[in-house]
Amino acid sequence: MSEPLITTIIPVYNVEKYLDDCVESVVRQSYTNLQIILVNDGSTDDSGTLCDQWQKRDKRIVVFHQKNQGVSAARNLGMQHAEGDYITFLDSDDLYHWDFIRIMYHTMKKYEVDVVQCDIGRFKDGISPNLQKEVEKIKIELVSGREINKRIYTSGNIIYTIVYNKMYRHKVLEDKMFPVGKIHEDTYTLFRWLYPLEKVALVSAPLQFYRSRPNSIMTSAVSERNLDMLDAYEERLLFYKAQDDRELYALCLVKYMYAITVLYGKTIGRKDQKMLLEQFYMRAEHVYSKMKKEKEISKKDKTKAKLYLKMPLTYCRLVKVAMLCRRGIGKVQCVMKRA
Numbered sequence: 001m002s003e004p005l006i007t008t009i010i011p012v013y014n015v016e017k018y019l020d021d022c023v024e025s026v027v028r029q030s031y032t033n034l035q036i037i038l039v040n041d042g043s044t045d046d047s048g049t050l051c052d053q054w055q056k057r058d059k060r061i062v063v064f065h066q067k068n069q070g071v072s073a074a075r076n077l078g079m080q081h082a083e084g085d086y087i088t089f090l091d092s093d094d095l096y097h098w099d100f101i102r103i104m105y106h107t108m109k110k111y112e113v114d115v116v117q118c119d120i121g122r123f124k125d126g127i128s129p130n131l132q133k134e135v136e137k138i139k140i141e142l143v144s145g146r147e148i149n150k151r152i153y154t155s156g157n158i159i160y161t162i163v164y165n166k167m168y169r170h171k172v173l174e175d176k177m178f179p180v181g182k183i184h185e186d187t188y189t190l191f192r193w194l195y196p197l198e199k200v201a202l203v204s205a206p207l208q209f210y211r212s213r214p215n216s217i218m219t220s221a222v223s224e225r226n227l228d229m230l231d232a233y234e235e236r237l238l239f240y241k242a243q244d245d246r247e248l249y250a251l252c253l254v255k256y257m258y259a260i261t262v263l264y265g266k267t268i269g270r271k272d273q274k275m276l277l278e279q280f281y282m283r284a285e286h287v288y289s290k291m292k293k294e295k296e297i298s299k300k301d302k303t304k305a306k307l308y309l310k311m312p313l314t315y316c317r318l319v320k321v322a323m324l325c326r327r328g329i330g331k332v333q334c335v336m337k338r339a
Contacts, residue, residue: 145198
C-alpha cells in the first residue's frame with residue numbers, strides 16, 4: 001500500500017540567501033511522497049527565479065507567484081492548492097530535519113490523532129545545524145487541544161503557539177484561513193483550530209529548525225504592527241468567553257498584560273514612539289479592568305498589573321533588571337555544574 005501524499009507549504013519573500021537550504025531540507029526528506037508548494041509573495045530579489053528553478057529540478061514542487069500580500073495570504077493560497085492528506089508549513093529561512101515528515105506522519109498514524117507537534121531547534125544565521133543527526137529516545141505525549149491552549153500561557157515555550165512545527169490532517173484545516181495583513185498570524189488562529197481536538201501528539205525531538213536572523217519579525221524593533229499581537233489576545237478572550245472557559249480566559253488576560261508590559265519596556269526611550277507608548281498604556285488599563293473582576297487571577301498578578309499602571313517606566317526597568325539577574329544566576333549555575 002502506497003504512503004499518502006503530504007503537502008508542505010512554504011511562503012517565500014526576499015530570501016534568496018536562504019531559500020536553497022530551506023527547499024533542500026524538504027526535497028531530501030526520508031519520506032518522499034510529497035507535494036511542495038512554494039508561494040512567491042512578490043519578492044523583489046531573485047527568490048522568484050529560484051522557485052522556478054526548483055520547480056524544474058523536482059516534479060514534486062509547485063510554484064505560485066502573487067503580488068506581495070504577506071505570509072498569511074501566501075499560506076492561504078498554498079492551502080487552496082494543497083492536495084495532500086496531511087499538511088505542514090515551513091518558513092523559507094528555516095529547515096526540516098531530514099526525518100521530520102516520516103516521524104510526524106508515523107506518529108499521527110500510530111496514535112490516531114489529527115495534529116502532531118514537535119520541538120524546535122534554534123540556530124544563528126551563518127551556522128548550519130546537523131539535519132542528519134540520528135533521532136534517539138523519542139517520547140510521545142498525548143494531550144487535548146485545550147491543554148495545548150493552556151500551555152500557550154503557562155509553559156513559556158513558543159512551540160505551542162506556532163504553526164510550522166506541526167503536521168495537520170487536511171480536514172483540520174478545511175475552510176481555515178490565516179488573517180491577511182496581520183503579523184503574528186499564528187496567534188490569531190492556532191488556538192482556535194486546536195481547542196476542540198481530543199488528542200494531539202507531542203514529539204519530544206527538535207525536528208524543525210528556526211533561524212535567528214536580523215530584520216525578522218521576531219527580532220525587529222517594536223512598531224505599531226505589534227498591536228496585531230495584542231489584537232490577537234482580544235480574539236482569544238472572545239473565543240474563551242464564548243466557550244465559557246473561565247480558566248483559559250483568566251490565563252489569557254494575565255499573559256495579555258505581560259505582553260503589553262514587554263512591548264512597553266522595549267519602546268521606552270524612543271522619542272518617535274510616544275503615541276505607541278500611550279496606546280500600550282491604554283491597552284493595559286483596559287486589560288486590568290477585566291483582571292480585577294476575575295476570581296481565577298491571583299492577587300499577585302493583579303498587584304503586578306496595578307504597579308505597572310501606577311509607574312510604568314519604573315516597573316519595566318525593574319523587570320528588566322530582574323531578568324538580567326536571573327540570566328546571570330543561570331549562567332553561574334551552568335558554570336558551577338560544569339566545574
